[in-house]
Amino acid sequence: MSIIYVLIPLAILLVAVAVMVFFWAVKSGQFDDLERHGSSILFDEDDTPSQSKRKPNDDGPRD
Amino acid sequence: MTQCYHCHEPVAQQNQYTAEVLGQSRAMCCPGCQAVAQSIVDNGLEDYYRFRTAPAETPSEQQSLLDTLRLYDSPELQQELVADEGNSKQIQLTLEGIKCAACAWLIEKQLLKLDGIIQVAVNVSAHRATVRWQADKLKLSALLQQFERIGYHAQPFQPEVHEQEYQQVGRSFLKKLGLAGLMSMQVMMIAVALYFGLLGNLDEDTRHFLHWVSLVLTTPVVAYSGIDFYHSAWRAMRARSVNMDVPVSLAILILFSASALATLTQQGEVFFESVCMFIFLLLISRYLEHRARHKASEMSANITQFIPVAATVIDDGEHRQCLARSLTQGQKVLVKAGETIPVDGRIIDGNSYIDESMLSGEFEPVHKSTGDVVYGGSQNQYGALVIEVSRPLKQALISQIMALQDKALASKPKVALMVDRLARHFVTVVLITALLTFVGWQWAGHPDALWFAVSVLVATCPCALALATPSALTAAMGALNQRGILLKRSDLLEGVIGVQKVAFDKTGTLTEGHFRLADIHTAPGYDAAKLKSVAASLEAFSEHPIARAFAGLPRVQAERVEVHPGMGLSGWVEGQFYRLGAPRFMRHTINSPLKDCHILVEDEHQVLGGFVLEDPLRKEAAAVVAALPCDSLIISGDHAKHVAKVAQQLNIQQYFSQCTPEQKLQQLKQLQEQSKVMMIGDGINDSPVLAAADISVAVGGASDLAKNAADVILVGRSLTALPDLLELARRCRNKIRQNIAWALGYNLLAMPLAVAGILTPWMGVIGMSASSIIVVVNSVRLLTGDSTR
Numbered sequence: 121m122s123i124i125y126v127l128i129p130l131a132i133l134l135v136a137v138a139v140m141v142f143f144w145a146v147k148s149g150q151f152d153d154l155e156r157h158g159s160s161i162l163f164d165e166d167d168t169p170s171q172s173k174r175k176p177n178d179d180g181p182r183d
Numbered sequence: 184m185t186q187c188y189h190c191h192e193p194v195a196q197q198n199q200y201t202a203e204v205l206g207q208s209r210a211m212c213c214p215g216c217q218a219v220a221q222s223i224v225d226n227g228l229e230d231y232y233r234f235r236t237a238p239a240e241t242p243s244e245q246q247s248l249l250d251t252l253r254l255y256d257s258p259e260l261q262q263e264l265v266a267d268e269g270n271s272k273q274i275q276l277t278l279e280g281i282k283c284a285a286c287a288w289l290i291e292k293q294l295l296k297l298d299g300i301i302q303v304a305v306n307v308s309a310h311r312a313t314v315r316w317q318a319d320k321l322k323l324s325a326l327l328q329q330f331e332r333i334g335y336h337a338q339p340f341q342p343e344v345h346e347q348e349y350q351q352v353g354r355s356f357l358k359k360l361g362l363a364g365l366m367s368m369q370v371m372m373i374a375v376a377l378y379f380g381l382l383g384n385l386d387e388d389t390r391h392f393l394h395w396v397s398l399v400l401t402t403p404v405v406a407y408s409g410i411d412f413y414h415s416a417w418r419a420m421r422a423r424s425v426n427m428d429v430p431v432s433l434a435i436l437i438l439f440s441a442s443a444l445a446t447l448t449q450q451g452e453v454f455f456e457s458v459c460m461f462i463f464l465l466l467i468s469r470y471l472e473h474r475a476r477h478k479a480s481e482m483s484a485n486i487t488q489f490i491p492v493a494a495t496v497i498d499d500g501e502h503r504q505c506l507a508r509s510l511t512q513g514q515k516v517l518v519k520a521g522e523t524i525p526v527d528g529r530i531i532d533g534n535s536y537i538d539e540s541m542l543s544g545e546f547e548p549v550h551k552s553t554g555d556v557v558y559g560g561s562q563n564q565y566g567a568l569v570i571e572v573s574r575p576l577k578q579a580l581i582s583q584i585m586a587l588q589d590k591a592l593a594s595k596p597k598v599a600l601m602v603d604r605l606a607r608h609f610v611t612v613v614l615i616t617a618l619l620t621f622v623g624w625q626w627a628g629h630p631d632a633l634w635f636a637v638s639v640l641v642a643t644c645p646c647a648l649a650l651a652t653p654s655a656l657t658a659a660m661g662a663l664n665q666r667g668i669l670l671k672r673s674d675l676l677e678g679v680i681g682v683q684k685v686a687f688d689k690t691g692t693l694t695e696g697h698f699r700l701a702d703i704h705t706a707p708g709y710d711a712a713k714l715k716s717v718a719a720s721l722e723a724f725s726e727h728p729i730a731r732a733f734a735g736l737p738r739v740q741a742e743r744v745e746v747h748p749g750m751g752l753s754g755w756v757e758g759q760f761y762r763l764g765a766p767r768f769m770r771h772t773i774n775s776p777l778k779d780c781h782i783l784v785e786d787e788h789q790v791l792g793g794f795v796l797e798d799p800l801r802k803e804a805a806a807v808v809a810a811l812p813c814d815s816l817i818i819s820g821d822h823a824k825h826v827a828k829v830a831q832q833l834n835i836q837q838y839f840s841q842c843t844p845e846q847k848l849q850q851l852k853q854l855q856e857q858s859k860v861m862m863i864g865d866g867i868n869d870s871p872v873l874a875a876a877d878i879s880v881a882v883g884g885a886s887d888l889a890k891n892a893a894d895v896i897l898v899g900r901s902l903t904a905l906p907d908l909l910e911l912a913r914r915c916r917n918k919i920r921q922n923i924a925w926a927l928g929y930n931l932l933a934m935p936l937a938v939a940g941i942l943t944p945w946m947g948v949i950g951m952s953a954s955s956i957i958v959v960v961n962s963v964r965l966l967t968g969d970s971t972r
Binding site: 124125128129131132135138139142143146147151152153 | 306307308309350354357358361362365366369373389392393396399400
């Protein structure tokens with residue numbers, strides 16, 4: 121049972137880190153718009169190569 | 184009828200405007216939509232159409248827009264609106280037309296194409312964007328123009344102080360909630376170990392260690408997450424009253440201190456997990472309420488739209504940009520067509536139609552010429568005007584209306600919460616009982632006297648009672664949000680129940696708020712279709728709102744069209760000369776069937792025919808008025824004749840017409856002496872009445888000022904949500920009563936057992952949690968909208 125004297129303080133430490141990360145996230149405004157980021161996964165983010173020229177009338181197969 | 188692919192408006196003429204989107208030719212309703220769609224496709228942003236969840240806004244075709252945007256380049260203006268950060272600048276923009284996440288993506292992609300943009304962050308729920316850019320590479324007007332290019336309208340603004348406070352409070356709420364949640368998980372885990380330890384054989388040292396760990400984990404929750412409860416309780420007690428936070432704070436502090444004492448002295452029970460869960464559950468409901476309120480305030484924040492930022496001053500014949508708020512009496516100001524008039528003043532040169540709908544609520548523009556008084560915030564629709572400033576912006580009519588609204592808001596009676604009244608008695612009873620229990624058992628010489636007293640406090644902890652109202656209100660607000668009804672304060676629902684009279688504004692609330700063609704009369708032997716085509720062709724040259732009634736009709740080419748302000752139009756259509764306009768504009772005699780027409784058409788020989796215009800009733804208006812369980816009446820600024828007609832159509836007995844904002848307010852005050860009044864409106868002129876009404880509702884498409892003054896905002900453009908609101912308010916009240924009955928019943932049952940020492944504290948905790956859960960589950964049933972009602 122003596123292992124809990126090590127493990128529980130370790131868990132507390134981890135929770136403390138989690139709380140700090142959460143506070144940082146709130147402070148940097150990541151929870152300000154909850155609507156937006158739910159669907160942002162749908163959009164292409166790697167725009168630089170693909171966006172430069174994407175012809176609408178390309179004869180190739182369309183997705 | 185075909186829908187426009189971009190904005191979902193009906194398309195009048197097929198194949199007139201098209202654009203190729205996602206590999207197919209799509210019909211568009213206007214050149215604006217076509218240009219926007221083409222621009223989106225050309226920039227490789229077609230994904231927008233693939234993933235959007237709402238149609239786009241129809242882009243405006245305002246010509247003077249570019250000039251207006253250029254105003255924002257002036258350094259004086261930028262000083263106010265732009266934050267300088269070394270070599271970059273940052274600005275906050277309000278966005279019109281933003282509907283879903285696809286819009287945000289589209290805007291960010293489009294803007295990042297510009298050279299000099301560093302960062303764009305679009306907030307969908309707030310309809311805001313924050314842009315950071317390099318000022319030496321990019322002008323602000325070019326940046327704003329990029330928004331217009333894809334069909335959004337962006338305007339710089341400064342968030343108001345109270346709105347920034349909202350955001351700060353929201354973030355601090357979130358931090359408190361997160362901390363309480365994370366810690367509760369840990370403490371609950373340990374609590375489970377301790378409970379099983381009761382059954383098994385946990386050795387004494389381990390038990391103490393676990394107690395200490397729980398104490399360490401709970402302390403930040405009690406000290407930080409619960410702090411708002413103590414503040415509120417302290418304020419209430421200093422004002423010599425008791426609110427719900429008093430028993431809540433007492434329960435938290437006593438439970439925590441008793442448990443901490445038990446940990447220190449190594450004897451007795453600990454209830455850290457109850458403390459944590461209690462704070463966590465309460466914070467959740469408070470936070471949800473705060474969020475709903477914040478969202479409502481954000482949505483109604485762009486009042487700035489009506490208070491112009493910039494003005495063109497004429498100084499010794501030279502034109503110079505300046506801030507509208509720096510204008511002083513006697514200065515001369517140039518207002519171009521399409522611009523908002525910056526201050527109250529007198530016209531010294533020029534004449535024009537002025538759209539004063541935001542002040543008067545009536546949509547018919549007023550013709551004004553030299554010598555007439557114009558008001559800041561109204562819109563100059565037709566010609567250029569030179570105005571002499573008569574009052575600085577601070578004393579302008581629009582500022583006065585806003586002040587009137589503030590006054591009405593301040594004098595609004597607060598809805599006293601039933602639970603707060605209950606809590607006042609309840610907390611006293613609990614405290615006295617706990618004290619008596621302690622004294623009684625102590626007197627009897629029982630060693631566990633303190634724990635029996637604590638057990639009374641725990642078992643009768645007002646947790647369920649505290650949750651009874653907020654949980655039901657939160658669930659009801661959620662249900663209302665799903666139906667497109669936004670409440671600013673959750674306790675308003677209680678006010679909704681008592682409503683005995685519903686007062687409607689007419690224009691824009693019961694009616695659509697713009698002209699439609701109602702009827703056509705023609706002279707004998709003249710073709711109605713031909714008449715329509717002639718009128719539509721001529722009206723295409725007019726900016727007047729009446730012209731919009733003719734917008735969808737087929738037209739031909741008209742030539743040499745002249746606009747006669749205040750009268751009508753004249754011009755050549757297919758080789759024939761026509762005059763079109765008000766009856767007084769006609770040169771020939773008007774025969775009897777045409778006498779009722781608002782707009783007449785004549786050629787060189789005779790009057791050919793005329794049109795009857797009307798502001799049609801909203802489709803759902805009659806059904807909604809009939810569905811309301813209380814009396815309806817109309818308070819309108821419109822002419823008596825129009826109001827009477829609408830009242831008759833809707834079967835409304837009582838109506839008041841031709842009211843100024845002040846008269847509306849008086850009228851409402853009189854009504855309020857007899858009964859509780861709910862006011863429904865949309866214009867700026869309604870905002871003082873809205874603020875003064877017991878419950879006020881702003882319909883979708885209402886002016887932002889009205890939305891700001893209203894308690895309830897109907898997000899959709901339809902009134903059908905109104906009966907829903909009354910129905911849900913009633914159900915919510917029933918739920919609150921059930922919850923309170925249950926919570927009180929449980930507490931009254933548990934109290935004698937606890938006093939007798941039969942109920943140990945840990946049983947009390949289980950009972951308390953169970954009663955809280957039952958209350959919450961009961962409230963959540965409001966969300967599911969069960970048809971049993």
